[in-house]
Amino acid sequence: MKSTNKPLTGIRVADFTRILAGPYCAQLLGDLGAEIVKVEIPQEGDPLRTQGPPFHEGNGLTYYAANRNKRSIALDMRTDRGKAIARELCLKADVVLENFRPGVMQRLGLDYDSLALDNPRLVYASMSGFGADGPDSMKGAFDLTIQAVGGYMNITGDRGGAPIKMGTSAFDIITGTNCYAAVLAALLQRTVSGRGQRIETSLLESEVAFLANAALEYLILGREPEKWGSEHAQQVPYKAFRSQDGWIVIGAGFSNLFAELCKVLKRQDLISDPRFIELQDRVNNRDELYAILDAEIVRHRTEELVAKLDAAKVPCSVVNNMKGVFSHPQVRHRQMEQRLHHEQYGEIPTLGPAVKFSAFDITDGWSAPPVLGEHTHEVLHEWLGYDPEQVAELRDSGVI
Incomplete structure (x- = not known):
């Protein structure tokens, strides 16, 4: 009815x-x-x-x-x-x-x-x-x-x-x-x-x-936006990483989040590395940083790393398939099926x-x-x- x-x-x-x-x-x-x-x-x-x-x-x-x-x-x-x-x-x-x-x-x-x-x-x-x-x-x-x-x-x-x-x-x-x-x-x-x-x-x-900000990059700066895959043009690190048993996305572009990520990975040396100190530095040297982080993150199991990053309040997520989406406790709680x-x-x-x-x-x-x-x-x-x-x-x- x-x-x-x-x-x-x-x-x-x-x-x-x-x-x-x-x-x-x-x-x-x-x-x-x-x-x-x-x-x-x-x-x-x-x-x-x-x-x-x-x-x-x-x-x-x-x-x-x-x-x-x-x-x-x-x-x-x-x-x-x-x-x-x-x-x-x-x-x-x-x-x-x-x-x-x-x-x-x-x-x-x-x-x-x-x-x-x-x-x-x-x-x-x-x-x-x-x-x-x-x-x-x-x-x-x-x-x-x-x-x-x-x-x-x-x-x-x-x-x-x-x-x-x-x-x-x-x-x-x-x-x-x-x-x-x-x-x-x-x-x-x-x-x-x-x-x-x-x-x-x-x-x-x-x-x-x-198109939002991608259009404004062209309309204001006259510059064609690039393809970035899962990356972000203005935040680094911010992308999907391969883990030991799957994929995880991590958004830790801002310096406080980057520092917490480094601590979880036990790579505090990266926090003071002159190539990566400020967000602008990390954007300019993204390939060097990603080469390091890719090698570190692939050593971890997805769920274990997500739990550690959640505890450190670093935005992250498993990359879910549909089974993962509709078994997710928050999705189920919000009655999305x-x-x-x-x-x-x-x-x-x-x-x-x-x-x-x-x-x-x-x-x-x-x-x-x-x-x-x-x-x-x-x-x-x-x-x-x-x-x-x-x-x-x-x-x-x-x-x-």
Whole structure:
């Protein structure tokens, strides 16, 4: 049962998005109590359903990562009747989400300007690869190509090594999170203005905004940032070290932390070594220092060294695999693994929320990702007032 004590309870979202960025945005809105209707093509659905292997109960695993707390309606918007029903849904919604290429929603008669004439309170969010306009706006994009064009691959990887993609489709997720925040802001402004608005974001804009200090190194100093692997451009020692039985990261760039690290390693001589006395010295002589530290740290077992460094208050961690993450006592304490149940495919894990609230339990009422078209009948009835005969006629004609 859905919680009635969440900030977005009563907000209706017509979700026309697919793949990852848009569905992830919708999922976050659903976490906060919004009613999400996921509009999918009959017999096909969101392409994430068929992306794999691996699969679980007929869906690609990534589908489960971005589609909890939604109801699925199958609707063929290639038909005139399907377009008309889609428009009806938009006019009943508080929020419309879409991530087609620019121009697609306009051809369907579902563009913001058209809808806002009849639903001026509508918040309409568009996500794309390169942005709503401009010379590259019509180009298709995947997270891989965006990581390349937006600069992240050029600053990710080992020193002197090949460009490396980040380990997940990071900018799909960041774009979805940016859009989620923007929708919340627009809904808040609507309480004052009484009107909705259009929101635009893209993978490219999300990535460039995420460059942060790397971008400013170029914009202020005119200097291209280097690839540093796990190292830090301005702090040394600060990287992943091979241990006797695994890997450990240590962040001991500041002088007090460096001194504690040296004591743990029983290399107090390094504290007064003129090459390493100040942070600037350690940055300038990083290769010499790392050659020494690499040889020392590899002699230690990971857990034993982590315990000693923790006692000395030196920031460090085992480099965990997924088993290590989800067995970590702090991760478990913060309930970052949740379980959802679906009548058809049973129990499915989902990730816990990144943010907790004192006024409500954000996980209360969470539902499992839906089967394709699972809620077509009930959404058409609840949102649009269609009776069973009308729904049956639409099904017979292939519209749903």
